[in-house]
Amino acid sequence: MSNEESWFGRFVDTLPTKGWFKFLSKYVVTPYWLWKDPKPKLPGGPRVSSQPSDNVQRMMNLIMPLKDPSEIGKARAVMAIAQNVDEIFGGLDNVGTVHFARFVILGDKLCMISVYDGDFSNYIRDFIVTVGSVFDAIMAEIEGGSALIPTEQNVEAFIEWVHEHDLFQAPDFPTELFTLQDQAKGIGPDGPVHDLSTLPRNLVLQFHSNPDISLGGGYRAYPGFSAAQIREKLGVGW
Amino acid sequence: MTTNSDKAVAKEMVDIMHRPDGDPKLRPIHTNGIGVTGFFKASETAAEYSNSEPFQGNKIPVTIRFSNASGNKTRHDGWSDIRGMATRFHLNGPQDFDLIAMTLQEFFTPDVPSTLEFLKAARPTPYHSATPLQKIRDYLSLKVPKRNRYPHEDLSPDDGGKKYANKHKFAQLPIFQTASIGAPVSYARAAYHAVHTFIITAPNGKRNWVRFTWQPVAGVRPRPIGPDNKPDDDYLNQEIRDRLSDRETARFTLMMSLGEQEDEVNNCTKPWPLHRTRIVMGMLTLNHVLDAKAQESKIEKMSYNPCLLPEGIEPSDDPILHIRRTAYEISSKERHANRCPFAGGQ
Numbered sequence A: 001m002s003n004e005e006s007w008f009g010r011f012v013d014t015l016p017t018k019g020w021f022k023f024l025s026k027y028v029v030t031p032y033w034l035w036k037d038p039k040p041k042l043p044g045g046p047r048v049s050s051q052p053s054d055n056v057q058r059m060m061n062l063i064m065p066l067k068d069p070s071e072i073g074k075a076r077a078v079m080a081i082a083q084n085v086d087e088i089f090g091g092l093d094n095v096g097t098v099h100f101a102r103f104v105i106l107g108d109k110l111c112m113i114s115v116y117d118g119d120f121s122n123y124i125r126d127f128i129v130t131v132g133s134v135f136d137a138i139m140a141e142i143e144g145g146s147a148l149i150p151t152e153q154n155v156e157a158f159i160e161w162v163h164e165h166d167l168f169q170a171p172d173f174p175t176e177l178f179t180l181q182d183q184a185k186g187i188g189p190d191g192p193v194h195d196l197s198t199l200p201r202n203l204v205l206q207f208h209s210n211p212d213i214s215l216g217g218g219y220r221a222y223p224g225f226s227a228a229q230i231r232e233k234l235g236v237g238w
Numbered sequence B: 001m002t003t004n005s006d007k008a009v010a011k012e013m014v015d016i017m018h019r020p021d022g023d024p025k026l027r028p029i030h031t032n033g034i035g036v037t038g039f040f041k042a043s044e045t046a047a048e049y050s051n052s053e054p055f056q057g058n059k060i061p062v063t064i065r066f067s068n069a070s071g072n073k074t075r076h077d078g079w080s081d082i083r084g085m086a087t088r089f090h091l092n093g094p095q096d097f098d099l100i101a102m103t104l105q106e107f108f109t110p111d112v113p114s115t116l117e118f119l120k121a122a123r124p125t126p127y128h129s130a131t132p133l134q135k136i137r138d139y140l141s142l143k144v145p146k147r148n149r150y151p152h153e154d155l156s157p158d159d160g161g162k163k164y165a166n167k168h169k170f171a172q173l174p175i176f177q178t179a180s181i182g183a184p185v186s187y188a189r190a191a192y193h194a195v196h197t198f199i200i201t202a203p204n205g206k207r208n209w210v211r212f213t214w215q216p217v218a219g220v221r222p223r224p225i226g227p228d229n230k231p232d233d234d235y236l237n238q239e240i241r242d243r244l245s246d247r248e249t250a251r252f253t254l255m256m257s258l259g260e261q262e263d264e265v266n267n268c269t270k271p272w273p274l275h276r277t278r279i280v281m282g283m284l285t286l287n288h289v290l291d292a293k294a295q296e297s298k299i300e301k302m303s304y305n306p307c308l309l310p311e312g313i314e315p316s317d318d319p320i321l322h323i324r325r326t327a328y329e330i331s332s333k334e335r336h337a338n339r340c341p342f343a344g345g346q
């Protein structure tokens, strides 16, 4: 009788579905590995690249914890945005490199999700220059946000803060996670080869430092084109 | 230019590829397949990028062989395996066009020496199931235990490959993806990648480094596999016959990604980022499955070759693409197939 056909083999196969085993995995096994092999937080946003299509339609997933996540606190965040829609839309038009942007409230967080072209710091800088006052109203509702108001006068610190709160984008090709985790520990591409079977564990452990992540770089219907190129082709007079 | 040393290496590769449960009269890998015919029609945009005959918009007849990658002569459709799609475009020009693609986006090794080393290391070995204790150890290490053996699975296709990947970073992505690739519900519901870079020339002389992928219009759909469902051994052939009966068709779009400066054009272990500019080059329509006789006399005797390229489509310098030319030629000769195009056949 083969291993998987024995009663013990069949029993072991069902372990991951058993409540007590899930409990053990969550409260004993995972903490043990977190202690043994902690993973530094991986930086947010798209990764640096000199190649043209890596520098257009880049994704930002800015996740901002609400100071007051109650119903009233959420309504206040909505008001801060709703009252300034003209300013936000006009500002984004002026920035010129933004394809899409939207605000979402998810649990106790306010999220700004956008797709932009070019350098991240320039994007945030341009945005603050054009809609800084709106961001002041928003930051007043965000944990740790008050220290950055007025954002127009704290541009570099604000850029840093946004970068910190932009979600880590998990790689499109799973084994690249090894490389990114090595980089975060200062280990270069010539470092030792990882045991491939540890990839699932490395992902599990990464969630401790990056509890929210973006799954890959995202789908694009017409990759490689900037907002400016698209507007020009469409003849919308930009 | 094929040298004697290329021939010796390619021959060694083909020898290693033959599995003990294969058949020397058949292909050493992608042993089980089915032939389908139809036509390809280029998109209007295609001719802006390529002056080559397949992309000028004429209706081009094609012969396709879908396959399971395994070299086991017994068909096991439900087993997790890479699938192949070899397409011959029958052109008016002096040379036809073979576009050979598979469901994995990248290859295992970047050059000839590593391929030889990999093929040796990845030879199928007698199947050893994980013991329950090993599985418990894996759970406690937050690893995914080895999957259970399929009924009648005597050889393990990937133990050697996994060991190899633990020594060579370049092999990690393909080995990881192969381990979880599963089985499609239909040959017409998988995406197939031609993996290597080719160079195409536009009418204005501009050369682009490109990679091709077939995308099924019906959508990609893997079969759910769990520890309890025993995989069916033989459903893909009947599925494609049923799908194409009553004048029905199955379609694929040919997508082309444009390479950029610094992209790995000669290293097929590295897929390009998913957001490279993509061009729809045309639509493939499949409308006929060959009958058993034609399957035997035509498809099983056919010799595809990844370097069979028409004017206007050139191979990159990828060493794997070049050694494949010779390996396919040797394999075709050894199994007494119709002569490989490079050996004077067509």
Ligand code: HEM
Residues within 6 Å of the ligand: B013, B014, B017, B026, B027, B028, B029, B030, B033, B065, B066, B067, B083, B084, B085, B086, B100, B101, B102, B107, B115, B193, B194, B195, B196, B302, B303, B304, B320, B323, B324, B327, B328, B331, B332, B335
């Ligand atoms: C060094 C690397 C490789 C070697 C040595 C190799 C070798 C071979 C050989 C000897 C055959 C049988 C040919 C015949 O007897 O007609 C074959 C078939 C095949 N190979 Fe490869 N291969 C390699 C890489 C690849 C890659 C990268 C792909 C996918 C892009 C691929 C896809 C296929 C397919 C689809 C078939 C079946 C063709 C048919 O249906 O006739 N192979 N390969």
